[in-house]
Amino acid sequence: MAHTHSSRRSTMWARNVVSVLAFFALALALPSQNCEHKVKETIVPPRGWTIFGSAPPDHLIKLRIGLPQSNFDLLEEHLYAISDPYHDRYGAHLTTKEIHELVAPHPDSVGAVENWLASHGIADNDITRSSAGDWLTVTLPVNLVEKMLDTKYHIWHKNGEYIVRTTSYSLPKNVHDHVELVQPTTMFGTFKKLKSTIHSVSPITSQAESQKSQPFFDSTTGLTVDASCNTTITITCLQQIYNAVGYTPSANVGNSIGIAAYLEDFANRADLQTFFEDQVPAAAAANATFQFISVKDGLDSQDPDQAGAESALDTQFAFGLTFPVASTFFSTGGRPPFIPSVGTPTDTNEPYTDWLDFVLSHPNPPLSISTSYGDEEQTVPESFAKRACSEFAQLGARGVSLMFSSGDGGVGDGDPDPETTECITNDGLNRTQFIPGFPASCPFVTAVGGTILFPEQGVDFSGGGFSNYFERPSYQDAAVQAFLDKLAPGTYSGLFNPNGRAFPDVSAQSDFFRIFIAGQPFHIGGTSASSPAFAGFVALLNDARLRKGLPSLGFLNPLFYSKAAAGFNDITVGNNPGCGTPGFNATEGWDAVTGLGT
Structure with a gap:
């Protein structure tokens, strides 16, 4: 060889x-x-x-x-019209041909x-x-x-x-x-994985799993949740917490869900089967799996010792929640290491643009897609960020819902100690500033923050804040301004842009997820858990609509910040420290820790 x-x-x-x-x-x-x-x-x-x-x-x-x-402003007008639940064109998604003519x-x-x-x-x-x-x-x-x-x-x-x-x-x-x-x-920018740590590298023992207390009843939501869900999150836990117990989607209404992975990460099918046997017996009995699509030489070696924890988490929970909905895993080849002393290997383009090229030309992309990768907004040139964001808008106009992890650094580096803060600007002035993440800061995607425990509270690593590149979109004006009005005058003055696009939009459970790697159970956490989980529930909502002959939800945010706002569990406990500060607080209504809620 x-x-x-x-x-x-x-x-x-x-x-x-x-x-x-x-x-x-x-x-x-x-x-x-x-x-x-x-x-x-x-x-x-x-x-x-x-x-x-x-x-x-x-x-x-x-x-x-x-x-x-040439006509992106017109495409943006179309997008907002078809994403506004009060507009008579709501759900009238554009065709690929129509979008190509506009851009x-x-x-x-x-x-x-x-x-x-x-x-x-x-x-x-x-x-x-x-x-x-x-x-x-x-x-x-x-x-x-x-x-x-x-x-x-x-x-x-x-x-x-x-x-x-x-x-x-x-x-x-x-x-x-x-x-x-x-x-x-x-x-x-390096477009790195957005996950915190694997909280346990030891197999979760059956003895520990059996030590369960009586189920917990939440009078606010009226839901009953197993007490074990405060220490281990499973498919059953998510169904209980988010009121989806007993809902079985159809495999025959044209629904679909996808996971986008990068940097040589791939999902192991044997581990997915083990996960199904553990948590989704019907999927295990059907020997369910996903369609694999390699973009620009994305890997799929299936070596259990090389399978990625990120991809295991994404596929096991997104596809476990939505079985038997058609599922797709995109693996996009990463930038190969450039070693100056060894020849002159080709310096490939950023893998994220390769995936966008591919999915924009795809005749039938998944209707709900989660991505748990991103970077500091300031490491991405503004011109590149805005161009990529405009391409997310094209997918939304086609009826695709895009979820992105909001990040795992709180308002910046996730460290409340001012002696170790890394929240320094890249503009040559070396100012201390909260560090928003991209693509979460793009107004045409749905950024998903994190919660923990039940009843839920914001988790301390939940990325949130305000973009320095993108203006606040009109759909979130009222909700975000109400949050800003609650801040004491001068709070974090100069550390964030109050006029910027605010994120996250929503949140979901994000810690102690039980996954399988090389056949063994692990706990893992991060907003890289909340994003695929949320995408799974979006796919269930799409199922309910498609069964009634309605179109998919598509770009979600205008709906969420208006007609659907009442459908969220408002999270009012928690904060996201970083940059030498306690960060923002979860509060009534939208906040920069958990967004509109779960």
Whole structure:
């Protein structure tokens, strides 16, 4: 195997050299490009990243060029109309064709960018286009990209990771307004997993499971919940806490649920079967499993010793809650490690955009999708965050509900000790500030925070706060302003943006989830547990609607903040410390710990 792998690397290396030489020769044969450039974007490198050295000139970059979406404002109008339960168009989701027509770039932009690429020897068949034509992708050597963008790439280093990036790039003046962004350039975000710790690495013993007290009755909700749910969360616990006992969805109404995973994480099918045997006997009897979709070489080795805890948690609870609804697991290939001393491996694009490319072109994406990955908003360039957010809007317009974990750092780093706080801005001013997370801060997704125990209270790691990139959307104006009005004057002044999009929107249980890894039960927690759990209940709601011939819920937030607000359990206990502060408090109505509630 090692010899075969070496041969493949040699073949790929030879092809890359030929490709680089061809580009170089063609560039020499073309007229010199003396077009005056104008700066498109400049950033301060995020804290912790340092220059390791210059990028090798023949290092290949998969360059993605985002063209302005010509009528996104109209798409946004459509989205809010079809997501407003009081609008006569509620639920009238758009088709893929209709969305593509709204986001397709203007022909002038297409022509200007194609001419610019051609002037550098890039032929039309070298370019890959997104389904709407709003992204152009081409693989090029660093030396050519540096010339095109009038920039200099370096190898950047942080905690054993190496990436090839720049902190500023420019475009010819005649192209400048026809390009929204170019990546990978200034994108240093790593899109990491959002989970806290596995609370027990020892098998949960049957003896411990048998020590149960009498069920607990909550007079506020009128629900009866097993006392064991205060120490271990199971499918039964979630059904009891959220009033879904005895509800069995249909497999025949076109319903679906999906989990998106990254960074080489994959779900083990044998562990899912063990989980079903433990908690969903009907699914075990049916030998139920999920459809696996690999995006850009996403892994599915099924080696039990390599299976991810994140994917185990996501699939076991999301699919356990919704059996027999059609379930899909997306595994998107991650950025391979760049090792400066070993050849010049291709520096792939951020995996998140690869998944978005794929799902936006998918003819029938799952109607409820959960993602437990994200990053600090400030590590993601604002241009990239806003473009990705606009693509979430496209999915919402198609009738897809998107859930994202709100994060596990409270209002920032999750540490109330001011001596160890990491809540420092990346703008070069090194200001102390609460750190919102992305994509939770995007107004077109539903951010899910965390609760614990029963009766429920906000868990201390529940990510919450206010975006510095996105303005507060109108659908949450009243709820969020009521929360801000309750704060004492001057509370956390300068530490957050009171006019920003507020999150989380909702919350769910987020700790002591009983999952199986390599055949053994574990406890695990984080908002990475609450997001797939909430997505499961959204799928159950979709089932109820589809059975009646109604469309799926789609983009949830306008419904949640209006007509459906009364359907939530308001959480009024708890806080989310961080950045040397106690964080925000859970309170009556919306709050920045648990959102509207559970």
